[in-house]
Amino acid sequence: MIGTNENIMEANGFYLHTVPTKKFKTISITAKFKAPLSRETITQRALLQQVLQQGTQSFPDRSALQMKLDSLYGAVLTMDSSKKGDYHMMTVRLETANQKFISDESAIMDETIELLKEVVYNPLSENNAFIPSVVAREKDTLKQKINAVTDDKMRFANMRLLDEMCSDERYRLHVQGYEEDLEAITPESLYAYYRSMLREDQLDVYVSGDVDVNAMETKIKSAFMRDEEQNSVAVITESMKKQDHPQVIIEKQNIQQAKLHFGYRTNIAFGDDDYFALHVFNGLFGGFPSSKLFINVREKNSLAYYAASRFESHKGLLFVFSGIAPKDYQQARDIIEQQMDVMKNGDFTEEEMANTKELIINQLLETMDNSKGMIELLYQQVVADTERSPETLIEGIQNVSKDDVIQVANKLYLDTIYLLTNEGTDTDE
């Protein structure tokens, strides 16, 4: 029922993952470039993914490229940046309609692969540099994107929480980059970085949809290539500061609703034995509308529209988010902390455990019904450098005991509380 059968092969210095499935009416090809998170490269990577979408040698501006995509039955090209644990991922994705649903079409797939190859390997450039006007324009776009974070208060609060919580760790770095680092980037330096990224990043290519595995492997191998061996880029693990008391950061803006965010350390990553129990812990604590946080912060006390928790699978962090009336800060904070104590004391039933496990498994299976979600879930294994298939994940979650969850709860500690509140509100700290 999971409906995936991931075929992995090493070829031409990268890993090719083919995932045949009849779930989708499209075929997608996803290339993932993985490199250590670093301040030196993060802004270049953010800018690069924008510049690469502005044209190729054969389709020398965005209009020409877009017209080609449109004529391939609205093929969708996306690029984005994300961070997982100590790594930065740049994802290039091209998705197109499966030609079997369109009468008189047989060349869509070949042309799509050809186009993706062109976008990745033959971007618009001259004399080993990107086009200066394109780079300048995309710098402006990126600058506005960086500044616009302050308009989304939930994202802003989350970013500020990480700034403070991980101030000495690379995980604090902003995926969208830094405005002050843009000036030093030139069309030449960005192109040089692009070449080194192709050489040095770990590359994984995923193909999913109703495809023939052998035929697909042959096609993709002829499109993606590099001379070097696959790189497994290791990062030196940083020691984190450990403090006795959580730090509390309060900031004020002219807003109606306060954002109260908590950052905990779990010290549990995707490959660890207690990762399964962390899933169950999060489900009981704040992952669902039936969880402790939603029931107590929202339903019982009407303090918030949302109150939830989410964990990061590679860095070992867990976050609580809530949007509250500024005056309710202390009450909401007390309730959230009490609920964590409730978890540590094991004050939840076997029935809640069973229901929560089912919800998590449901969520994982649903993710596998989504073409993008499926690849993200499979790729977790590459990020963690651990073989742990979705089936193994589900089995592991099923086997979690109440004691396992209590142990995880007691391993967690609160690192930082971040409150973004209204300028008129007094907060006693």
Add this chain to the structure above:
Amino acid sequence: MNKLTYDHIEEVIYKEKLPNGLTVFLLPKPEMAKTYGIFSTNYGSIDQTFVPINGRERITVPEGVAHFLEHKMFEKADRDVFADFGKQGASANAYTSFTKTAYLFAATNHIEKNVKTLLDFVQDPYFSEESVEKEKGIIAQEIEMYNDQPDWQTFMGTLKAMFHQHPVKIDIAGTVDSIHTITKDDLYTCYNTFYHPENMTLFIAGNFNVQQMADLIKHNQASKDFASMEDVKRTYPDEPTSVAERERKLTMPVSIPKCTVGIKESSAELTGDVFLKKDLLQSMVVDFYFSKGGPFYRQLYDQQLIDASFYFETNLEKNVGFTFIGGNTSDPDRFADQVRELLQSTNQAEFNAEEVDRMKKKKIGLLLRAMNSLEFIANKYIHYDTVGVDLFTIIPVIQSLTVEDFNTFVQNWIDDKRIAVCKIMNE
């Protein structure tokens, strides 16, 4: 049940209208792990003025009632329905739009139990004075959250500028003031009028056995009593075709100003082929001009008037339609003037065969892509069914559109009197 087969996209749908009036669609997709169920009433925030069931006088209810009702459906005398779904491994949710209120779940297990829970909780309301009062705090926080979102403010601001009377200009959730006037009786009046099976649709898509599912639904519905009912008499104010305000300015703490240009596409009742043709042409033509690489996108981009936040969307409902073009811009005045000017120029536009072919290919491919999602299929199928269109026959209709169809549409598309602008400036 009535079996509908769509060979070109390899889909099958089973359809039946039950004796109590409920319309049921079943879409089996055995290759998916998940089943998605949605129980939807043809009732949204714009249905503010109507004759209640068993009543004779027309009434107008407070702003935000449909959405308030949606929240309160989950709370019963003795329990919370989210928990019921949770115990059955399902995630449940609900939404209220301008024209619909929908309750939904997704699950990979206990499908029949979850369908039963979905039907039963929506058909068994429980509202008390106390629980209505309690909900006001939660919804007030939801409204405040939206009040802090500049994107939502520009969306609503543009609608308010465009429409004189039509209740589409009212915030779906209402205002903090309006929701405080809502009573238990308001909720029952709206519930009894709009949640009658005659006014509702159930759509189940995913991994289940069709025969068993059909039996379960029929049995469940046959065991409940509903008064007989005719069509709800709803009243919408007469809405002029021109916009109410040419321009509206708001101030908020924003890092970059925002500007949205709104085109008032329709304020008339449309159904069937006429609706679909307008719906398709409107969305394809806007996409042609404003998607990345489109001629208007290019001009705005080259003049540094747009950034990555640039967006456009078109919307067509049974008696109201609009198109939005907007985003962050350092110069909202120039952005608005430029977009107006570009739109005006389409009165003389003429598409060639190649452009039309590309538009059609793109639309077909994107529709196939959207059909990867059970949620999309179920929601859009209901959306189109309400106006007498079958989602699964849209691809052949797209294929049949001619160059002349496009040219006739585009040359009559824009009238400056139907364009409004909303700007959000920093305080």
